[in-house]
Amino acid sequence: MFELRPYQKESLEGIYRSLGNSNHCIVVQSPPRTGKTVLMAEIARRTTAKGNKILFIVHRKEIIDQVRRTFTEQKVKPEFCQIGMVQTFSRHIDRLAKPDVILVDEAHHALASSYRKVLDAFPNAVKLLFTATPVRLGRQQLDQIATDIVEGKQIQDLIDMGFLAKFRYFARKQIDEDKLKKSSTGDFTVDSMTEALTTGIYSTVVKEYRERVNGQQAVVYWFSVETAKKCAQAFQNSGISAAEIDGDTPDNIRDDIVQKFRDGKIKVLSNVNLFTEGIDLPNVDCVIMARPTQSLALYLQFAMRCLNPRQGKTATIIDMVDNWRRHGLPSDHRDWKKMMVTGKKRKSSGGGVGGMGICQCPKCLAVWNSQEVRDNDNTCLDPACGHNPVLPVQERKLKLKQGEIVEIDQSERRRRDFFERLMKKQIMNNIGCKRPYELSSYQECQQYAALHGYKKGWAYHYAKDHGLPGLPHN
Structure with missing residues (x-):
């Protein structure tokens, strides 16, 4: 027993x-x-x-x-x-x-x-x-x-108690957010996720695996059989043992692949809609997320697959699709009692940009709690990196004019100027930590759209579709 x-x-x-x-x-x-x-x-x-x-x-x-x-x-x-x-x-x-x-x-x-x-x-x-x-x-x-x-x-409490493994979280964005479209369920459609993938994502996934966790057991989460198979092929072409499995894989083949993974004969499992809820796969050291999701439940199932503890283990989470900006870190504190109430505004569980919840080191691409970075003299918490400063230099895209998106110049002056514009006190205090479903007026939608670089007209249509007050009269 x-x-x-x-x-x-x-x-x-x-x-x-x-x-x-x-x-x-x-x-x-x-x-x-x-x-x-x-x-x-x-x-x-x-x-x-x-x-x-x-x-x-x-x-x-x-x-x-x-x-x-x-x-x-x-x-x-x-x-x-x-x-x-x-x-x-x-x-x-x-x-x-x-x-x-x-x-x-x-x-x-x-x-x-x-x-x-x-x-x-x-x-x-x-x-x-x-x-x-x-x-x-x-x-x-x-x-x-x-x-x-x-x-x-809370997850962080269980990590501190040794019941879950410590983890490192790295993020390298390989998806175009503007192309993501939601279905009637509220999550992104397969077609839009396919279109949003950036060129070279498969080779980048392999590159991140080699650089971060080469030789460790990893699970990669995708959103379609085609993308999962392409990923497995990319690993195989690079000399790394990998296999793809999905809901249509025959049971005998899937069981054989999973056993080989458990035995260490296969290093990487590329999968669709498996190894999330309830299925035991204990020896996972690394998770690579290549599926963007609006679902906090799905995100945590992805991210925590590698957190089974063992002596001396530090798991690795590699986020290729900006899920950390949507949901924060897996270890963020969450008030589930409030979040399970219908019709109540739910406080964001993390995410956002520097100074609010979490931030990303521009050198090693690790994602950290912003307050912990501040307490560490604004220096990356990874001792092998030690980059300073961290908070003002997150990778963000700025829409300069309709239809044109460019990466922010990484010179210190431009970084600082962009950060100051982004962090205007009035906007940040008002809607900085909110999700779209928490917005309460057309004016908040406008601020949210400006903060996140959304297309012209997003605020109006979102407010209209959700019956929010403050819309301009025609």
């Missing part, structure tokens, strides 16, 4: 307290790579030991065998358990034994109709919704079904 870690015991105690306060549908938050399945197995063990029934809901078939193995090790009584995919359960509700407790894995998906159908079918069951990121793209949040949240430890 597994012995619960201290933070898992705290979560379990928090669940009991919440139940004692008459909550019957509770979100249980804990960061990726912190053993949510083990905690759920312990809850299932205690439940089934009393002869009560468990319904365990997953949304990917790859997770089912892993859950069953963990339940077996934890001495969960299988005769009282139903473990399966939400799609199957929602189609065959009439065949399900009435559960006393429903456990939902990756519960940030739980507002989908298939989940709601199952959850609503058993109104008297205790429902525990487990997720690393209780926040969704779109307006509706998990407070639509849950009445409480048990928050786990």
Whole structure:
């Protein structure tokens, strides 16, 4: 049996307290790579030991065998358990034994109709919704079904305690933001991501791997089978063992590739929509993000894949698509209780430009917490780099006139002038830390557009589409 870690015991105690306060549908938050399945197995063990029934809901078939193995090790009584995919359960509700407790894995998906159908079918069951990121793209949040949240430890706390690995974060932008378009789900479309890739991104990914982590086990996240295959080919052409796998890869081939990766025979896995939620792949030293995303949940699943700890390990995260500017660092503090409330403005979890949340060293391209850089005399925190100054010299693009985008001249004077214009006190204090969905007026949209170099007309159309006040009268 597994012995619960201290933070898992705290979560379990928090669940009991919440139940004692008459909550019957509770979100249980804990960061990726912190053993949510083990905690759920312990809850299932205690439940089934009393002869009560468990319904365990997953949304990917790859997770089912892993859950069953963990339940077996934890001495969960299988005769009282139903473990399966939400799609199957929602189609065959009439065949399900009435559960006393429903456990939902990756519960940030739980507002989908298939989940709601199952959850609503058993109104008297205790429902525990487990997720690393209780926040969704779109307006509706998990407070639509849950009445409480048990928050786990913050990521930085778990790193400090040794339960997650330390990490370095490097960013080299290889995507044209202006070409990214959102779908109805709120994330970027595959077509726009394909168009936005810059020339030479595959060779640059290989170059970054060689320079940062050569020989270590790495996972590269892409957004299409075509891009993932091109990446794997680029590694192979450079003499680095690599393979591509995706949702259409036959199970026997995928299992063989994953085992070779675990054995170190394959150094790089290039993948699409795999190795995010729930799938165990412990020996990852490096993550390379080549998929931009608006989803904080997806970003953290990407970034934290390499944070399984071991003695002396420092993981490496390489961001090719500016996700750090959208979401901050994985270790940023996040108030999940506020973020899971529908209709509430959610404070940015990080990102932005120097002086606010995080910043990038222009020499080594490492990304750091801005306050820590200030406390270090504005010097890069990597002792092998030690560049000074860091804060005023981030790579930013300035739109000089309609249709023309140029890279800022890296001379000290131009850097300083641009930084001062960008950091105008009035604008920064007003909307500097906000995301678009947090803007409350047309005037704020104008300021946001100016700050981020958006195209003319963005502010008007965004404010109009979202019903924000202050639009000019025709």
